[in-house]
Amino acid sequence: MRRCCILSMTLLGGASSSLAGVTVQKMGLTVPAEYASQRAAVEKIFTTSYAAYKEFAFGHDELHPVSKGVGDDLGGWGVSLVDAMGTMAVMGLDDLLEEAVNYTATIDFNTPPVPQIISLFETTIRWVGGLISAYELSDEKYPILIAKAKEVTDKLAFAWVGNNTIPFNDINFTTNTPHVGTNSIAGIGTLSLEWLALSHYTGNATYGNLAEGGVITVAELPSPLPGLAGQTVDPTINQFTDAYVTWGAGSDSYFEYLLKYARYTNNANNIFIDTWKTAVDSSIHTLLRNSTVGGHMYLADYDDQQLIRHVGSHLACYYAGNWLLGGKLLQNQTIIDIALQLNDGCWNTYASTETGIGPETFAFISLDGNFTGGSPITDDQLAFYNQHGFYITGSDYIQRPEVLESNFYAWRVTGDTKYLDRAASAIASFNKYLPTAVAFACLNDVDDTTQGFIDDMESFWFAEVLKYLYLTFDDPTHISLDTHVWNTECHPLKAPPALDSYAGSGKLIPQKPFTVPTGAGSAPAAVGSGTRSS
Numbered sequence: 001m002r003r004c005c006i007l008s009m010t011l012l013g014g015a016s017s018s019l020a021g022v023t024v025q026k027m028g029l030t031v032p033a034e035y036a037s038q039r040a041a042v043e044k045i046f047t048t049s050y051a052a053y054k055e056f057a058f059g060h061d062e063l064h065p066v067s068k069g070v071g072d073d074l075g076g077w078g079v080s081l082v083d084a085m086g087t088m089a090v091m092g093l094d095d096l097l098e099e100a101v102n103y104t105a106t107i108d109f110n111t112p113p114v115p116q117i118i119s120l121f122e123t124t125i126r127w128v129g130g131l132i133s134a135y136e137l138s139d140e141k142y143p144i145l146i147a148k149a150k151e152v153t154d155k156l157a158f159a160w161v162g163n164n165t166i167p168f169n170d171i172n173f174t175t176n177t178p179h180v181g182t183n184s185i186a187g188i189g190t191l192s193l194e195w196l197a198l199s200h201y202t203g204n205a206t207y208g209n210l211a212e213g214g215v216i217t218v219a220e221l222p223s224p225l226p227g228l229a230g231q232t233v234d235p236t237i238n239q240f241t242d243a244y245v246t247w248g249a250g251s252d253s254y255f256e257y258l259l260k261y262a263r264y265t266n267n268a269n270n271i272f273i274d275t276w277k278t279a280v281d282s283s284i285h286t287l288l289r290n291s292t293v294g295g296h297m298y299l300a301d302y303d304d305q306q307l308i309r310h311v312g313s314h315l316a317c318y319y320a321g322n323w324l325l326g327g328k329l330l331q332n333q334t335i336i337d338i339a340l341q342l343n344d345g346c347w348n349t350y351a352s353t354e355t356g357i358g359p360e361t362f363a364f365i366s367l368d369g370n371f372t373g374g375s376p377i378t379d380d381q382l383a384f385y386n387q388h389g390f391y392i393t394g395s396d397y398i399q400r401p402e403v404l405e406s407n408f409y410a411w412r413v414t415g416d417t418k419y420l421d422r423a424a425s426a427i428a429s430f431n432k433y434l435p436t437a438v439a440f441a442c443l444n445d446v447d448d449t450t451q452g453f454i455d456d457m458e459s460f461w462f463a464e465v466l467k468y469l470y471l472t473f474d475d476p477t478h479i480s481l482d483t484h485v486w487n488t489e490c491h492p493l494k495a496p497p498a499l500d501s502y503a504g505s506g507k508l509i510p511q512k513p514f515t516v517p518t519g520a521g522s523a524p525a526a527v528g529s530g531t532r533s534s
């Protein structure tokens, strides 16, 4: 227990509003010997996948594992290798890591190799989160990783224009100007961990303050339901452009980071934890439902017409792990109990298909209705529903992690080995249904193996699916829920050190300046005179 309680005591004058000193993981947890082979099984999937990426797509964003072609939709700077670095560090694949670090040192962020608009959100969670996490996980051996994180973030910072506290998402890296348009609350709210971490390592408080400012603005806007913001915001007028409430796409990681940022900063500003608690309480009152078959619990959506939509998604299934983390930090058994039932509901989407892998989107029927906002249920879907208590509306599996992410939290929090069995079952399914001649692909239909592959291997296959699975079977004290906070791309960040430079009230006071190294032809990019005035 080397967590810092002194800071919270000093700043907040008491433990009542502090999150320190609470244990998330079950004490004394160990992985039983009978699961010993699972870690190696995950590592083998990783090394096979990465060897193919290296052979056919090194330096590109993604390998297309069926055609052996490449994809470059995320800047073209090699996002798979940066997303994979932290997993290499966790698995002890030191040579692969150093090779990826050396490549990263050569990247010039001033121009995407394939002309395209760069996403603030995607670049933050994969690049900034990946670089800083790999720096920490490799015991700070490669300072170039922080230098590159700073370079790309200095470009991303052009997303804030004039006095806007809310950034635009889409940036032209050639001109350093953003495209004017609405932003999602996930796009606004999923920067704070990474940018504050960068402030910590560079001694420049601007990064953390920019990221935090957008979240605070959203949290203070009048919302459709208490604590539950709409999905999109116009950054030029600071107003919601819709009133759609969901824990799924577009909104998901805004809610995720309200909690995690509170944890990361040890609750130095109460707005984050207060908004999260209100959002959860409001969700329990308004969104929580059980299916009429099997009693599977889920959080419905609440649309612009204030109608409940009985829908679910692989993405939204992170909510179970997030509520477990929050329930433990707040020591609230009500939230923990609901989280475990939500987790079971999500796992049921894996347990019910031909492949044992869960689909992208699905829907439910509850006592108060079956409206989804989409097509009415078909006879086939109804037959599936009557058997499984949910039905599939989007049948693909695109290597998403969220169900296994929540399963990881459930294992670490409860110590119940049924979660290890579930993870082992997913590993077996991946080995049976995803391998191509060279790597692992996505599926068109998790419930019909004749539908074949989607020719993609996502960077988050390396970053998220395989890291969450590996950590599920790893020594729970190695990277613990009590020492790290995971970004939404499964890049763990050490929780306590960032507190050294966080002085509460939304302002950072740099106390540990970090000397940005130059080297490997990677002098930090100069910050030009873009449209951002502050």
Ligand SMILES: *[C@@H]1O[C@H](CO)[C@@H](O)[C@H](O)[C@H]1NC(C)=O
Binding pocket: 095, 098, 099, 102
């Ligand atoms: C990385 O670069 C360093 C410095 O050039 C070199 O010594 C090292 O061998 C390289 N490592 C790998 C794995 O390529």
Ligand SMILES: *[C@@H]1O[C@H](CO)[C@@H](O)[C@H](O)[C@H]1NC(C)=O
Binding pocket: 115, 116, 117, 172, 173, 174, 175
């Ligand atoms: C970025 O801006 C430059 C200069 O105006 C323009 O030529 C280029 O097409 C823009 N890039 C994209 C992807 O829109």
Ligand SMILES: *[C@@H]1O[C@H](CO)[C@@H](O)[C@H](O)[C@H]1NC(C)=O
Binding pocket: 153, 154, 157, 204, 205, 206, 207, 527, 534
């Ligand atoms: C801190 O970072 C911001 C954002 O890139 C930049 O504009 C500013 O010049 C930096 N401040 C210092 C003192 O380097």
Ligand SMILES: *[C@@H]1O[C@H](CO)[C@@H](O)[C@H](O)[C@H]1NC(C)=O
Binding pocket: 162, 163
């Ligand atoms: C920014 O805010 C200041 C103070 O409210 C105001 O004087 C200035 O005109 C604003 N600038 C822009 C570009 O809106």
Ligand SMILES: *[C@@H]1O[C@H](CO)[C@@H](O)[C@H](O)[C@H]1NC(C)=O
Binding pocket: 277, 280, 281, 282, 284, 332, 333, 334, 335
């Ligand atoms: C625990 O959380 C539930 C759901 O938000 C809430 O109703 C309850 O008041 C909380 N309990 C405590 C002791 O704060």
Ligand SMILES: *[C@@H]1O[C@H](CO)[C@@H](O)[C@H](O)[C@H]1NC(C)=O
Binding pocket: 288, 289, 290, 295, 297
């Ligand atoms: C769902 O079912 C459980 C147990 O069957 C029950 O405790 C809970 O109150 C139900 N929740 C809702 C939202 O209907």
Ligand SMILES: *[C@@H]1O[C@H](CO)[C@@H](O)[C@H](O)[C@H]1NC(C)=O
Binding pocket: 365, 369, 370, 371, 377, 382
């Ligand atoms: C769906 O809801 C409509 C309207 O309440 C109802 O008529 C219909 O029977 C329901 N369908 C199923 C499968 O429950």
